[in-house]
Amino acid sequence: MAQQYNSQQQGQLLWTRQVEIASTAEQTASEFDINTEITRQHWKIQDGITNCRNKQCMKKFSLIERIHHCRRCGEIFCKECVNYQRRLNKLAHPDPEGKAFKVCKKCFDEGKNLDGQKRRLTEYFFALRRQTQENAIVLENGKVRGTWRNRLDLEKEVRRLLNGFKDSIGTSEMKRTIHEMTNIVSTPAWQKSTFWLQENMANQCQKCQQKFNLVRSKHNCKLCGRAVCKSCSFKDVILYLPDEEDTKEPRLAVIKVIGSPSVEPELALYTAGKVKKEEKMLAKGGDSLEMLLKVHSTMHRNEVKMEDQLNEYQIIIESLEDNSRKLNSSGKSNIQTVAKAQEDLADYLAQYVLNIQRMKKLTPESNTQAILFRNCLKGKCDFYFDNQFRFKSLQKTLGDSTPPKILECIQRTVDKHAIVSTQLYIRQLTYETLHICDKYKLRDDIPQKLTQTDEFVEKETIDCIGQDGDDIDDHTEQLQELLQSQLKDHRLIKLSKRTLKCSGSHHAADMLITRSTDILHQVKVQLMMKSANRSFPQTKQTLDQTLEELKTVTLQDIVKL
Numbered sequence: 001m002a003q004q005y006n007s008q009q010q011g012q013l014l015w016t017r018q019v020e021i022a023s024t025a026e027q028t029a030s031e032f033d034i035n036t037e038i039t040r041q042h043w044k045i046q047d048g049i050t051n052c053r054n055k056q057c058m059k060k061f062s063l064i065e066r067i068h069h070c071r072r073c074g075e076i077f078c079k080e081c082v083n084y085q086r087r088l089n090k091l092a093h094p095d096p097e098g099k100a101f102k103v104c105k106k107c108f109d110e111g112k113n114l115d116g117q118k119r120r121l122t123e124y125f126f127a128l129r130r131q132t133q134e135n136a137i138v139l140e141n142g143k144v145r146g147t148w149r150n151r152l153d154l155e156k157e158v159r160r161l162l163n164g165f166k167d168s169i170g171t172s173e174m175k176r177t178i179h180e181m182t183n184i185v186s187t188p189a190w191q192k193s194t195f196w197l198q199e200n201m202a203n204q205c206q207k208c209q210q211k212f213n214l215v216r217s218k219h220n221c222k223l224c225g226r227a228v229c230k231s232c233s234f235k236d237v238i239l240y241l242p243d244e245e246d247t248k249e250p251r252l253a254v255i256k257v258i259g260s261p262s263v264e265p266e267l268a269l270y271t272a273g274k275v276k277k278e279e280k281m282l283a284k285g286g287d288s289l290e291m292l293l294k295v296h297s298t299m300h301r302n303e304v305k306m307e308d309q310l311n312e313y314q315i316i317i318e319s320l321e322d323n324s325r326k327l328n329s330s331g332k333s334n335i336q337t338v339a340k341a342q343e344d345l346a347d348y349l350a351q352y353v354l355n356i357q358r359m360k361k362l363t364p365e366s367n368t369q370a371i372l373f374r375n376c377l378k379g380k381c382d383f384y385f386d387n388q389f390r391f392k393s394l395q396k397t398l399g400d401s402t403p404p405k406i407l408e409c410i411q412r413t414v415d416k417h418a419i420v421s422t423q424l425y426i427r428q429l430t431y432e433t434l435h436i437c438d439k440y441k442l443r444d445d446i447p448q449k450l451t452q453t454d455e456f457v458e459k460e461t462i463d464c465i466g467q468d469g470d471d472i473d474d475h476t477e478q479l480q481e482l483l484q485s486q487l488k489d490h491r492l493i494k495l496s497k498r499t500l501k502c503s504g505s506h507h508a509a510d511m512l513i514t515r516s517t518d519i520l521h522q523v524k525v526q527l528m529m530k531s532a533n534r535s536f537p538q539t540k541q542t543l544d545q546t547l548e549e550l551k552t553v554t555l556q557d558i559v560k561l
Contacts, residue, residue, distance in 0.1 A: 164190025
């Protein structure tokens with residue numbers, strides 16, 4: 001009985017509250033005139049208001065620009081800022097059954113549901129129709145509106161030329177000759193742009209506006225298809241296969257711009273056309289982006305190896321701290337393990353530095369490329385500094401937990417491997433430069449400089465091996481075996497057969513200077529990263545001097561006239 005009484009009492013209270021709410025609503029609705037469609041009690045007072053309350057508009061009111069109130073919030077706006085509609089009831093609340101009143105943008109977007117929203121789409125329809133009419137293709141004597149040419153996809157047209165060159169000519173010199181002969185009679189389909197027919201209807205040059213006639217013939221650009229006269233048409237676009245690379249993928253370039261081949265390739269095809277500025281940017285920007293992609297891929301592989309090696313080096317250091325590995329002067333295997341891990345890490349860091357320097361030499365061809373190159377370079381530098389700091393921290397941890405004699409033994413092992421590797425590279429480079437100079441009748445200036453460098457390196461290598469107690473004869477024998485293997489399977493200087501046919505000894509001399517400088521710089525960076533600062537001062541100084549001397553060597557100094 002008590003529960004039934006309580007439930008009846010709660011129901012009576014709820015009914016009383018609903019009656020009060022209903023009476024309040026009736027009283028509020030009766031406060032404004034019955035003829036008024038919606039309440040105005042919440043409208044803002046317009047006295048002293050001179051501008052639209054929309055902060056993005058702030059239009060000043062005048063006799064022409066009148067004041068308008070939002071029927072939902074009552075704020076003051078101009079006519080354009082209340083160009084929205086929403087269904088409201090007499091109390092200015094959203095109601096799907098109410099009438100449509102003008103509201104501001106904020107009230108139009110208010111709430112997650114769309115109850116009561118309404119908007120005129122007539123203006124948007126007219127704007128869309130005008131835009132469609134402006135973008136429509138208009139053909140009149142071959143003249144097309146400027147907006148029509150903006151639809152040309154230059155990347156698609158470049159792919160058309162590259163694929164057509166590859167399919168019709170490929171790597172055959174005979175096919176190229178036949179193609180040039182048939183091209184006199186008719187233009188192949190793969191050399192016609194997407195809008196070739198429309199452009200070919202033009203009766204005047206699209207550059208100088210001169211009429212075409214029997215004297216002034218018509219020529220179409222193979223890239224964009226524009227019709228120009230002979231004086232405005234230049235064979236600026238070249239399709240070719242690179243001579244210095246063993247690749248079957250053709251390339252496109254614009255003559256006399258960055259990225260075009262300095263020497264005419266053996267297999268190339270020149271196409272006539274009027275090349276615009278953006279087409280030149282597209283053609284000459286491809287090589288820079290391609291080189292950036294190659295360097296980035298190489299550095300990414302190096303990053304994976306570096307992180308794995310750092311983790312392995314950290315495990316070794318932590319095991320030494322936990323005494324799970326005992327490191328003493330008699331345990332040479334443990335010393336060699338630490339030295340090998342430290343040497344590999346220094347080698348990866350040195351390679352990463354060299355790749356960063358390669359990336360710095362790339363030249364962007366546009367502002368967008370410059371931003372891309374700068375961000376990519378910044379990311380690579382940050383990665384290098386982070387891992388370099390981690391490597392130094394692990395070395396410091398090793399120094400705190402290892403006796404000085406053991407640390408000295410580890411560093412001596414790393415130094416020995418570093419100087420032996422330096423001697424191997426310098427000796428191999430000396431032999432290869434001597435062979436190239438003898439074969440292509442070049443002056444032996446570079447081999448002489450490398451021979452002097454090799455003598456200083458050999459002297460400090462013998463001193464280092466003698467201090468470590470190893471046999472010099474065994475070292476010499478192992479060095480000769482490694483040299484024979486390297487000269488047979490891993491040449492440092494590789495010449496292109498195609499370029500040799502075109503340039504001859506000039507290509508050999510150019511590669512001699514370039515590769516010698518690059519390899520010496522690489523050897524120097526690796527030696528600096530691996531060895532201690534006080535180790536091998538004569539070798540480091542000699543490498544610096546040789547690099548400075550190679551900077552002054554030119555092709556005329558090497559090629560015999």
